[in-house]
Amino acid sequence: xxxxxxxxxxxxxxxxxxxxxxxxxxxxxxxxxxxxxxxxxxxxxxxxxxxxxxxxxxxxxxxxxxxxxxxxxxxxxxxxxxxxxxxxxxxxxxxxxxxxxxxxxxxxx
Amino acid sequence: xxxxxxxxxxxxxxxxxxxxxxxxxxxxxxxxxxxxxxxxxxxxxxxxxxxxxxxxxxxxxxxxxxxxxxxxxxxxxxxxxxxxxxxxxxxxxxxxxxxxxxxxxxxxxxxxxxxxxxxxxxxxxxxxxxxxxxxxxxxxxxxxxxxxxxxxxxxxxxxxxxxxxxxxxxxxxxxxxxxxxxxxxxxxxxxxxxxxxxxxxxxxxxxxxxxxxxxxxxxxxxxxxxxxxxxxxxxxxxxxxxxxxxxxxxxxxxxxxxxxxxxxxxxxxxxxxxxxxxxxxxx
Amino acid sequence: xxxxxxxxxxxxxxxxxxxxxxxxxxxxxxxxxxxxxxxxxxxxxxxxxxxxxxxxxxxxxxxxxxxxxxxxxxxxxxxxxxxxxxxxxxxxxxxxxxxxxxxxxxxxxxxxxxxxxxxxxxxxxxxxxxxxxxxxxx
Numbered sequence: 001x002x003x004x005x006x007x008x009x010x011x012x013x014x015x016x017x018x019x020x021x022x023x024x025x026x027x028x029x030x031x032x033x034x035x036x037x038x039x040x041x042x043x044x045x046x047x048x049x050x051x052x053x054x055x056x057x058x059x060x061x062x063x064x065x066x067x068x069x070x071x072x073x074x075x076x077x078x079x080x081x082x083x084x085x086x087x088x089x090x091x092x093x094x095x096x097x098x099x100x101x102x103x104x105x106x107x108x109x
Numbered sequence: 110x111x112x113x114x115x116x117x118x119x120x121x122x123x124x125x126x127x128x129x130x131x132x133x134x135x136x137x138x139x140x141x142x143x144x145x146x147x148x149x150x151x152x153x154x155x156x157x158x159x160x161x162x163x164x165x166x167x168x169x170x171x172x173x174x175x176x177x178x179x180x181x182x183x184x185x186x187x188x189x190x191x192x193x194x195x196x197x198x199x200x201x202x203x204x205x206x207x208x209x210x211x212x213x214x215x216x217x218x219x220x221x222x223x224x225x226x227x228x229x230x231x232x233x234x235x236x237x238x239x240x241x242x243x244x245x246x247x248x249x250x251x252x253x254x255x256x257x258x259x260x261x262x263x264x265x266x267x268x269x270x271x272x273x274x275x276x277x278x279x280x281x282x283x284x285x286x287x288x289x290x291x292x293x294x295x296x297x298x299x300x301x302x303x304x305x306x307x308x309x310x311x312x313x314x315x316x317x318x319x320x321x322x323x324x325x326x327x328x329x330x331x332x333x334x335x336x337x338x339x340x341x342x343x344x345x346x347x348x349x350x351x352x353x354x355x356x357x358x359x360x361x362x363x364x365x366x367x368x369x370x371x372x373x374x375x376x377x378x379x380x381x382x383x384x385x386x387x388x389x390x391x392x
Numbered sequence: 393x394x395x396x397x398x399x400x401x402x403x404x405x406x407x408x409x410x411x412x413x414x415x416x417x418x419x420x421x422x423x424x425x426x427x428x429x430x431x432x433x434x435x436x437x438x439x440x441x442x443x444x445x446x447x448x449x450x451x452x453x454x455x456x457x458x459x460x461x462x463x464x465x466x467x468x469x470x471x472x473x474x475x476x477x478x479x480x481x482x483x484x485x486x487x488x489x490x491x492x493x494x495x496x497x498x499x500x501x502x503x504x505x506x507x508x509x510x511x512x513x514x515x516x517x518x519x520x521x522x523x524x525x526x527x528x529x530x
Contacts, residue, residue, distance in 0.1 A: 006191055010318060021487070024179075026187050027187070027348065028184075028188070035474075037424070041139060051176070055483070057487075058483065059483065059484055060485065061485045062483060062486055062491065063480075063483065064480050064491070064493075065479040067477055067478060068474060068476075069339060069469050069472055069474070069475075069477040069496045070474065070478060070495060071453075072342075072451070072452075074493070074494075075494050076181070076492065076493050077182075077456075077491065077492040078486065078490065078491040078492070079487035079490065080486065080487055081486070099454035137524060168446065169448065172448070172453075173448050176454070177455075313491050321525055323524070324524050338449035341449055392449045
C-alpha cells in the first residue's frame with residue numbers, strides 16, 4: 001500500500017427518505033502522473049488511483065474512471081439519493097493493487 | 110536599478126491594471142461557522158507603512174477562495190487528520206506521545222498558534238511552533254526531530270493551528286523578544302539577491318499589483334501552514350520564506366535559522382489582528 | 393453566423409493551438425471521443441461544463457460537469473500530454489447526474505465534456521481555461 005493514503009468523506013448523519021444529499025470525498029494520494037522526470041532524467045513511473053466508486057446499500061451512486069490528469073489528493077463531490085437508512089461505501093482503487101475504503105452510515109430523520 | 114526607478118516602473122506597469130488592484134471585498138466564513146477577520150487596521154508598529162492589513166485570502170480568485178470555506182473542500186484537512194493520529198502515537202525512547210503530556214489537542218492547543226512565535230524564558234530564545242514541537246520530540250519524547258519544512262511537521266502545525274482558527278493573531282514582540290523582532294524587521298526591509306528585492310518591495314509597496322500573472326498579497330502568514338495548489342501540499346512559513354528569497358536570486362537562509370525565526374516573528378507581528386486561518390489554501 | 397470579439401479571439405487561439413500542438417495530442421483526444429461515442433454525432437446542449445476562465449494554478453483546477461439523465465460523462469483535457477481526465481458513470485442512486493473534481497491542465501487549453509444521455513445520444517460542451525504562470529517562482 002502506498003504510504004499515507006487516508007480518505008476523508010462528508011456525508012450528513014441523517015436525511016429524509018428519498019432525499020438527495022451532497023457528498024464530498026478527499027483522499028491523500030500523490031497521483032504520480034507518469035509524465036514527470038527525476039533528477040537523473042528518468043521518467044517517474046505512473047502511480048495513481050484509477051477508479052473511485054460510491055455505493056449505498058449495495059446499489060451504485062457513482063463509478064469514476066480516473067486518469068493521471070486528476071489532481072494530487074483527489075476530490076469528488078456529487079449528490080446521492082437516500083431511499084432508506086443504510087450505509088454508503090466509498091472505494092478507491094490504486095494502480096499498485098491497493099484498495100482503500102471508507103463507509104458512512106446514515107439514518108432516516 | 111535604484112529604488113525610485115523600480116517603483117516608477119512598477120507604477121507604470123500597474124496603472125492599466127488598476128481594475129484588479131487591491132484586495133477583493135469577499136468575506137471569509139469557514140464551515141458556515143468561523144468568521145475570519147481578513148481586513149483590519151494595521152497594528153500600531155506598522156501605522157507609518159500601512160493603514161489596513163489584509164489576509165492573503167482576499168487576493169485570490171473566487172475558485173481558490175472557495176476551497177478554504179469548507180473543511181471537506183480544503184485538502185489540508187486530510188493532513189490534519191493524519192497529524193491527529195500522530196498526536197496520539199507513541200514515538201521515541203520515553204514511551205510518550207504528544208497526548209501523554211498535552212491531553213486532547215483541542216483543549217491544550219487552543220489559542221497557541223495565535224501567539225507563536227513566542228519568547229521562551231527557560232531557553233532564552235524566541236521559539237517558533239516548529240522549534241517547540243521539535244524540542245518536545247527530542248527532550249520529552251526521546252524521538253528524532255522532524256524536518257523543519259517536512260510533511261509531518263507541516264501537518265502537526267496545521268493540527269495545532271486548527272485549534273486557534275478565528276482567533277486574532279497576537280504575537281508579543283516587546284521585552285525579551287524585542288531584539289529578535291528588530292532583527293526580523295531589518296531582514297524584512299533588506300534587499301537580497303541579484304534582483305535586489307526586499308520583502309517590503311513586493312508585499313508592502315506593491316500588494317494588490319500583479320507580478321506577472323500573480324496577484325501580490327501583503328505576505329501575511331496568518332494562514333500558514335498553507336495548502337498550495339502549485340505543489341499540492343502543506344507549506345510552512347519558512348518554506349515560503351525560502352522560496353521568496355530564492356526568487357530574488359539570493360542564497361537563502363535555512364529554515365529554522367535564527368534569521369528566519371526572527372523574520373517569522375516580525376512578519377507574524379505585521380498580522381496582529383487578522384484571524385488565524387491555518388491551514389489556508391493559496392495558489 | 394455572427395462572431396463576437398471573444399469568439400473570434402477564441403477561434404484564433406484555437407487555430408494557433410492546433411498549429412503548434414503535437415499532432416498526436418489532438419488525435420488521442422479524437423480517438424478517446426470516438427471510443428466513447430462509437431462515432432455518433434454530438435449535440436450541443438444537454439451537458440454543462442463549469443470551469444474557471446482563468447486558473448490560478450494549472451495543478452489544481454476545479455471543474456464541474458452536469459448532464460440531466462446522463463448515464464456517463466467523459467472529461468478530456470485536449471491540450472494535455474494525455475487527454476484523458478475522468479469518466480463519471482452514474483448509478484441509479486445518483487440524485488443528479490453531476491459531479492465536481494479538480495484537474496491538472498498543462499497549459500491554456502480547451503476542456504471538453506461529452507455526455508451519454510438517457511436516450512443513448514451524445515452531447516458535448518467545452519470550455520477554454522487560461523492557465524497562468526505564477527509570480528517570481530513560476
